[in-house]
Amino acid sequence: MVLSPRFTLNDPSLLLSTGWINDAPARSGTNRTPFEVQDPATGEVWARVESMDAADADAAIQAATDAFPAYSALPARTRARLLLEFDRLVRENKEDLATLVVMEAGKTLAEARAEVDYAATYSWIMAGEAERIQGDVLKANENPSLRFFTIKQPIGPVGLLCPWNFPIAIALRKIATALAAGCTVVIKPSPETPTTTLALALLAQRAGFPKGVVNVVTASSETTPEVGQKFCEDKRLKKISFTGSTNVGKLLAAQSASSLKKLTLELGGNGSFIVFEDADLEQAADALVANKFRNAGQVCTCANRIFVQASVIDKFSELVKARVAKLNTGHGLDAGVTTGALTTERGAERAVGLVADAIKNGGTLHAGGKRIGTGFLFEPTLITGASKDAKVYKEEIFGPILSIYAFETEDEVLKLANATDMGLTNYVFSQNIGRAWRCYEKLESGTVAINTAIANAAESPFGGIKESGSGKEGGLGYGVDEFLIIKSAAMTV
Numbered sequence: 001m002v003l004s005p006r007f008t009l010n011d012p013s014l015l016l017s018t019g020w021i022n023d024a025p026a027r028s029g030t031n032r033t034p035f036e037v038q039d040p041a042t043g044e045v046w047a048r049v050e051s052m053d054a055a056d057a058d059a060a061i062q063a064a065t066d067a068f069p070a071y072s073a074l075p076a077r078t079r080a081r082l083l084l085e086f087d088r089l090v091r092e093n094k095e096d097l098a099t100l101v102v103m104e105a106g107k108t109l110a111e112a113r114a115e116v117d118y119a120a121t122y123s124w125i126m127a128g129e130a131e132r133i134q135g136d137v138l139k140a141n142e143n144p145s146l147r148f149f150t151i152k153q154p155i156g157p158v159g160l161l162c163p164w165n166f167p168i169a170i171a172l173r174k175i176a177t178a179l180a181a182g183c184t185v186v187i188k189p190s191p192e193t194p195t196t197t198l199a200l201a202l203l204a205q206r207a208g209f210p211k212g213v214v215n216v217v218t219a220s221s222e223t224t225p226e227v228g229q230k231f232c233e234d235k236r237l238k239k240i241s242f243t244g245s246t247n248v249g250k251l252l253a254a255q256s257a258s259s260l261k262k263l264t265l266e267l268g269g270n271g272s273f274i275v276f277e278d279a280d281l282e283q284a285a286d287a288l289v290a291n292k293f294r295n296a297g298q299v300c301t302c303a304n305r306i307f308v309q310a311s312v313i314d315k316f317s318e319l320v321k322a323r324v325a326k327l328n329t330g331h332g333l334d335a336g337v338t339t340g341a342l343t344t345e346r347g348a349e350r351a352v353g354l355v356a357d358a359i360k361n362g363g364t365l366h367a368g369g370k371r372i373g374t375g376f377l378f379e380p381t382l383i384t385g386a387s388k389d390a391k392v393y394k395e396e397i398f399g400p401i402l403s404i405y406a407f408e409t410e411d412e413v414l415k416l417a418n419a420t421d422m423g424l425t426n427y428v429f430s431q432n433i434g435r436a437w438r439c440y441e442k443l444e445s446g447t448v449a450i451n452t453a454i455a456n457a458a459e460s461p462f463g464g465i466k467e468s469g470s471g472k473e474g475g476l477g478y479g480v481d482e483f484l485i486i487k488s489a490a491m492t493v
């Protein structure tokens with residue numbers, strides 16, 4: 001393990017470099033070379049983590065399978081108490097978890113702390129969900145002597161596949177929901193961000209979750225495809241919850257076909273941020289900059305296509321430009337930094353290509369546009385006037401690049417916003433309540449945020465439509481239902 005001198009942890013035991021199976025550090029059976037974890041802001045390697053493969057995943061799945069009967073039989077209140085202790089430990093270790101998030105994902109410390117707070121809203125709400133899992137009693141409509149019942153039961157051991165952009169929030173959201181439902185888990189973090197997931201597994205153990213309930217398979221970028229395939233094809237796992245790209249989501253769906261596994265897929269977005277001439281433009285500009293440059297733009301719910309009504313586009317663009325000029329890009333642990341790094345080298349290179357393509361397609365660059373330093377830092381970038389042939393319009397940007405387009409009418413912008421295969425999150429800024437409501441109803445996305453950049457919270461069900469995925473996470477009942485089966489009964493009285 002290489003430990004960067006840039007940081008220390010209050011509890012150094014939280015930094016693990018192996019997988020985690022049956023409540024113990026787990027090495028790969030095939031002795032592969034451990035994979036490297038880079039500091040995205042500098043490119044330095046600061047940790048090496050066990051590279052596990054499909055055979056190691058098999059052992060983790062067996063551990064979750066063995067633990068399932070006893071764990072799923074625990075009273076809901078016991079599961080709730082375990083989750084509350086887990087939640088307490090996450091909050092108690094907030095600084096260390098946030099530091100790990102900065103070091104592996106490249107966020108600023110403020111963003112990483114906010115991510116830990118956000119993550120813990122899921123462990124908190126899921127503790128309550130454990131006790132709210134109930135069934136129904138129904139009288140038969142045609143036959144007075146028949147009664148129907150339903151009970152909800154945990155679906156079984158589950159596989160959780162996580163991305164690198166919210167290493168703690170997405171992992172904890174999935175783990176806590178599965179545990180509330182009574183499922184045991186095998187989780188595979190992204191190769192870029194394994195250490196926060198491992199710290200969570202250790203905290204789950206400290207919270208008292210029984211052996212084998214939470215298992216972690218740390219795969220490298222080389223072994224990730226075989227581990228993903230193993231999760232999908234192995235019949236002991238009854239469900240996969242995946243967050244990541246639409247392409248990988250489609251691949252996992254195809255691989256899961258042989259076992260007809262239940263899937264929750266949180267996939268890519270290409271959301272619109274619509275600013276009408278009757279909007280509070282200052283509020284909309286603040287929200288846009290907060291939304292677009294959060295985590296250097298690497299958020300599936302980031303606005304991708306910014307549509308501004310032609311009558312206010314110049315004024316609005318100036319407001320945005322002034323705000324972008326105040327952003328300060330750098331290492332997330334350094335004071336005064338507002339915008340961290342892209343998490344991967346390929347992300348930074350892609351951003352370079354997207355800017356070049358936007359300029360080739362008629363765009364004017366008003367700010368940013370370049371990589372900085374030795375790592376994967378990229379300047380917050382503002383472009384106007386690019387055509388709709390530009391990749392920044394057609395593809396999910398996933399970087400700190402903001403590209404603004406003009407529209408004339410409500411009908412026109414709704415058509416433009418919906419003309420995409422994606423349907424995750426759209427944003428609408430207008431002081432006209434009727435217009436805002438019409439947009440909410442007509443926009444084709446799982447979420448519509450109105451006059452706010454905050455689209456998600458643990459109490460609100462989150463999940464896309466169209467090629468942005470299927471199923472929900474969080475929300476009251478919705479997220480936990482994804483990890484449950486409904487069993488019906490009929491009885492003569």
Ligand SMILES: O=CCCC(=O)O
Binds near residue numbers: 166169298299300301
């Ligand atoms: O990148 C997607 C995660 C979005 C969220 O949980 O707020």
